[in-house]
Amino acid sequence: MQAKFATITGFVAFGSLIIAVAVSAHGPASQPRGSAGGRAIEFPDTASHQTLVVDLHTHSAFSDGHVWPGIRVGEAIADGLDAFAITEHLEWQPHLDDIPHPDRNRAYQVALEAVPETSDLIVIAGSEITRQAPFGHMNAVFIRDANALVRPGVPPVPFDAIENFRTAAAWPTESAVQAASEQNAFVFWNHSWSEFANRKTEITEFHRNALKRGWLHGIEIANGATYSPESFQIALDHGLTPVGVSDVHNLIDWDYVPHEGGHRPVNLVFAKERSSAAIREALMEGRTVVWYRNELIGRQEHMAPLLSASIELTRAAYRRADSHVLEITFSNRSDAEFELENLTDHTFVRNTRVARIPAHAERTLLLRTGSRLKKLGLEFRIRNALIAPGTHPSVVFETGVEDHSGS
Ligand SMILES: [Zn+2]
Ligand SMILES: [Zn+2]
Structure with missing residues (x-):
């Protein structure tokens, strides 16, 4: 026993x-x-x-x-x-x-x-x-x-x-x-x-x-x-x-x-x-x-191509002919809900510093650019990605702005 x-x-x-x-x-x-x-x-x-x-x-x-x-x-x-x-x-x-x-x-x-x-x-x-x-x-x-x-x-x-x-x-x-x-x-x-x-x-x-x-x-x-x-x-x-x-x-x-x-x-x-x-x-x-x-x-070298494939800036246009508020549309092709922290010189209109782009969805964000710009490089930190402990990657979206002169 x-x-x-x-x-x-x-x-x-x-x-x-x-x-x-x-x-x-x-x-x-x-x-x-x-x-x-x-x-x-x-x-x-x-x-x-x-x-x-x-x-x-x-x-x-x-x-x-x-x-x-x-x-x-x-x-x-x-x-x-x-x-x-x-x-x-x-x-x-x-x-x-x-x-x-x-x-x-x-x-x-x-x-x-x-x-x-x-x-x-x-x-x-x-x-x-x-x-x-x-x-x-x-x-x-x-x-x-x-x-x-x-x-x-x-x-x-x-x-x-x-x-x-x-x-x-x-x-x-x-x-x-x-x-x-x-x-x-x-x-x-x-x-x-x-x-x-x-x-x-x-x-x-x-x-x-x-x-x-x-x-x-x-x-x-x-x-x-x-x-x-x-x-x-x-x-x-x-x-x-x-x-x-x-x-x-x-x-x-x-x-x-x-x-x-x-x-x-x-x-x-x-x-x-x-x-x-x-x-x-x-x-x-x-x-x-x-x-x-x-x-x-x-690692950054493998994260970067995945982020570029997953999230795309598909459209940038001012709201009206005289507006300084830019509409930017993101398309997310992945299961991740992306958290974009704004690192640009411009401020969000409907968000604080962070905007979320849900999985497999499109979202349009509003940015105050202060003047009429023809093209932009917009930098965001991707807060739901890590390339080292505590280090988030950032992505720069280069885009031209649609011409509104005809509207
Ligand atoms: Zn096991
Ligand atoms: Zn085990």
Whole structure:
């Protein structure tokens, strides 16, 4: 009895660590997005690339998720994703007794088989390499064989998920990450801020070494309901690709309430074509922006083309022949509600310093220009986009003014 109790206590203490990670991914991140309709996530292609919507971190009952992989496929199609990765924990297998799966590729295969013929959804094979701090969790995606990333020659410990984790995770983290890199995987550091509890994330010696050897390519900056400016800064400082994911364990509908306008965090990937290989290439080259709540987060060089494609100044004209009040019309082709902060020399008539352009909508704003201008360069700071922690990009709209002399 006593031994049994000790085991249960151990389970609770250990389980809370793992569950703390899972819970961080579960809070609702509902955000109205006033889309053109439905729940599909929609952003326009840029001038040079296709914009693909990708979630690189999901779980099913094959590790510690609570649904069958086919549900992940249905959710991905409903959310208008171009691709998603199924990334089971390799070492943390709480359902091991009920769903034994000696082949760690099984969740991916089941997901692949669940894609209906009418869908062109891309399913990416992945795994979550699961260790305690300071290593933390890392996802390897675009892998060929998940079995090669697990400690070789050691069978799972039946009926004891904790002991199984200890045994499997005893394999050096370096070995697992090296095995992933030998499969040309895109490897990213997950929810680093959860691993460190109250502390701010700092890059560790292990991650520096992995980076130096070319084994680490990205870092999550948004996971479920949470965002980490420290992790975004690490991405910028170390040339890592910023990643935003759902890390969903339950149902997307429970966590994000998409019927009320919420959405999961995703990467908007700027790819040369719509294929798994092109998505991998773009991620390796860092060509992506994270879409989290109503925020676009990424490097300036990738943010700028996305903003130009998403929001356009379509018309500028004075209200009347003798007026100094200019009407400017913006067209928003994206799911983001843009918050434009006025950096021009002119003042808004019907707004203070910030005007909002709702998702998939046109809005006309009024500006007092003080005199009749023939052309303008209008600068706005985009307050719902981040190109560094606390730094918003600004956009200059160059426009001629329609001639009203005939009216
Ligand atoms: Zn994790
Ligand atoms: Zn996970």
